[in-house]
Amino acid sequence: MAKVLFINPLVREEDVPRHIPYGIGLLASIAINAGHQVQIYDANAWRLGDHVLRQVLEADDWDVVATGGITTAYGYIKKICQFADEYAPDALLVAGGGFLTAMPREIMTFLPQVNIGVVGEAFETFNEILAQIDANLLEPAKIAGVIYRTPDGGLELTPPRKLLHDLDTLPYPAYDLLPLEEVYFKNSQALYSEEGMMARQRIDVNGSYGCSLVCKFCFHLGITGDMKYYENDEGETDVVFDAPGSYTRSIRYHSPRYIVDMVKYLHERYAIDFIGFLDENLMTMHRATRGTWLTEICNLWISEGLQPKCVREGVEHDETCKGVHWGGTSHATLCDPEILKHMRQAGCSHLVYGYESFSTQILRRLGKASTPKTNFRSFYWTMESGIRPIPNQIIGFPTEDFDSLRDNMKAWDKLGIIVKPFFATPYPGSAWFHVYKDRILEQYDGDLERYLLELGDATNITAVISENFNSVELYGLRELMVRLDYARLAEYEKQWNLQHPDANAIKKADEAELLRRITKPVVIAA
Amino acid sequence: MDVLKGNFKTRQPVVADESKEDLNSQFEREALKRLGGSIAFVSKKKFLFGMNADADSAAAETNRTDAVKSEL
Numbered sequence: 001m002a003k004v005l006f007i008n009p010l011v012r013e014e015d016v017p018r019h020i021p022y023g024i025g026l027l028a029s030i031a032i033n034a035g036h037q038v039q040i041y042d043a044n045a046w047r048l049g050d051h052v053l054r055q056v057l058e059a060d061d062w063d064v065v066a067t068g069g070i071t072t073a074y075g076y077i078k079k080i081c082q083f084a085d086e087y088a089p090d091a092l093l094v095a096g097g098g099f100l101t102a103m104p105r106e107i108m109t110f111l112p113q114v115n116i117g118v119v120g121e122a123f124e125t126f127n128e129i130l131a132q133i134d135a136n137l138l139e140p141a142k143i144a145g146v147i148y149r150t151p152d153g154g155l156e157l158t159p160p161r162k163l164l165h166d167l168d169t170l171p172y173p174a175y176d177l178l179p180l181e182e183v184y185f186k187n188s189q190a191l192y193s194e195e196g197m198m199a200r201q202r203i204d205v206n207g208s209y210g211c212s213l214v215c216k217f218c219f220h221l222g223i224t225g226d227m228k229y230y231e232n233d234e235g236e237t238d239v240v241f242d243a244p245g246s247y248t249r250s251i252r253y254h255s256p257r258y259i260v261d262m263v264k265y266l267h268e269r270y271a272i273d274f275i276g277f278l279d280e281n282l283m284t285m286h287r288a289t290r291g292t293w294l295t296e297i298c299n300l301w302i303s304e305g306l307q308p309k310c311v312r313e314g315v316e317h318d319e320t321c322k323g324v325h326w327g328g329t330s331h332a333t334l335c336d337p338e339i340l341k342h343m344r345q346a347g348c349s350h351l352v353y354g355y356e357s358f359s360t361q362i363l364r365r366l367g368k369a370s371t372p373k374t375n376f377r378s379f380y381w382t383m384e385s386g387i388r389p390i391p392n393q394i395i396g397f398p399t400e401d402f403d404s405l406r407d408n409m410k411a412w413d414k415l416g417i418i419v420k421p422f423f424a425t426p427y428p429g430s431a432w433f434h435v436y437k438d439r440i441l442e443q444y445d446g447d448l449e450r451y452l453l454e455l456g457d458a459t460n461i462t463a464v465i466s467e468n469f470n471s472v473e474l475y476g477l478r479e480l481m482v483r484l485d486y487a488r489l490a491e492y493e494k495q496w497n498l499q500h501p502d503a504n505a506i507k508k509a510d511e512a513e514l515l516r517r518i519t520k521p522v523v524i525a526a
Numbered sequence: 527m528d529v530l531k532g533n534f535k536t537r538q539p540v541v542a543d544e545s546k547e548d549l550n551s552q553f554e555r556e557a558l559k560r561l562g563g564s565i566a567f568v569s570k571k572k573f574l575f576g577m578n579a580d581a582d583s584a585a586a587e588t589n590r591t592d593a594v595k596s597e598l
Contacts, residue, residue: 003534032533037532037533037534038532038533038534039530039531039532039533039534039536040530040531040532041529041530041540042529042531046529046542048529048542052529052540052542055538055540055541055542056529056530056540058538059530059536059537059538059539059540060536060537060538061537176531177531177532177533178531179529179531182527
């Protein structure tokens, strides 16, 4: 059996750790079930110094040190790789997750310590690596879905890993190997609703993978049918994701029975009183099943005794409430009043809506299949159902202009939305990254790694993709918007118009997309 | 505090001190949350007086410290 150390990297250092490393938890469970010896060091949860990271790496003779995560964890992942190389030099260093999948060749170049990169879904791939280690015969070329180093110093991508068809074959994440009592339960509060604010034992659950929509800012980690293999200009196999002219999807979801059984298990084992669904978009799955998926989840939630007492009795929530409240993600166009009311009855307290903008021209170009009208409509329906809508907003879109900013402000004013918007950010793997890669590199003197190191959760500006506004203007405009300061916005607009007499952001953005449209066939080698 | 969690006992224990954040860091983190107006502070991680700086950081800080001293 292989001796495996998983290290969950530090991410969003400005906030306390709130979310368990779900993917690492699943991989740990799978590895344990296959008979391997496993330890998890959750560096994000513990937030301890480098001396502890060193001790962890020196704590045993690891066969494999495994790490990974999303791109915003890149800085700490880089540290893990450097430390692993120094303090556990005999271990095979395996990295995976969205940060590597988005650009496997570049990441393997930036991180020369990594022996094998897992590209896309790791459930089967990682276990095959461990099996080879166990057999003392490592041959990554025979494992689908990896990138590895060849003896001549090159990089080789093996054929893509097929996505797991039946998600219900997955074990539950190794919750017992995570510091739930020591760290996560202490940070249970979720300021999305009254019930979330009062949560004492919150935990995350993931019911589905992917989203059927094609929002240009989104990256689906290569696990939702969004990843294609192709031959690049240098004749090497590489990966490509969403791009103008090339959007593919394969969404998957657990059965309602699997989800509710897991929640029931968590409720009984840890006295969980709040579930945060990590799903990209619950409503996508509901629509894909012709309106049955969420309905069945809610029915089971109630019949299995998880419905919160306050909802059942129709009284205000308080600390004596029993049962399990929950929150997740919705979509402006895909929701309907019936399912929202049913979700509320099952204990749903908030739903995050990526409204992004209330401008028609912005939403038309976003790939979100929503309009200002559906934003308004879903807002009212959700409020009416008793669920709090969490109205996420973004500014700095490629075609952002003063009118679109004002459209947002008017909507916030009308709906009582209090928000400090995200900035439009071209994360690796997104269509925006594909379209604006050259422009991003220009802003970082051609240094892609510097961009990766700076990327955060989009509350601050990194690479600007707005055709009209620069970073200084976007910071200032956000301040004026938050204050609903129409007068100063108009004053600045006058000055701006004098300086930009020929501005035509829509034309520029459309041309940029046309230039990066994928016209040649993409090879899917699965 | 058991920071390593797994299905076997490791060869060496990991010793993690409970006080994971010093007072200085705690203060700066709390102040940063309320930054603005009269809430302003000097980050001791970013500014060290040359006389107190250790060997590693002294060189990097010398110029900045000297620049400040020259303003006095």
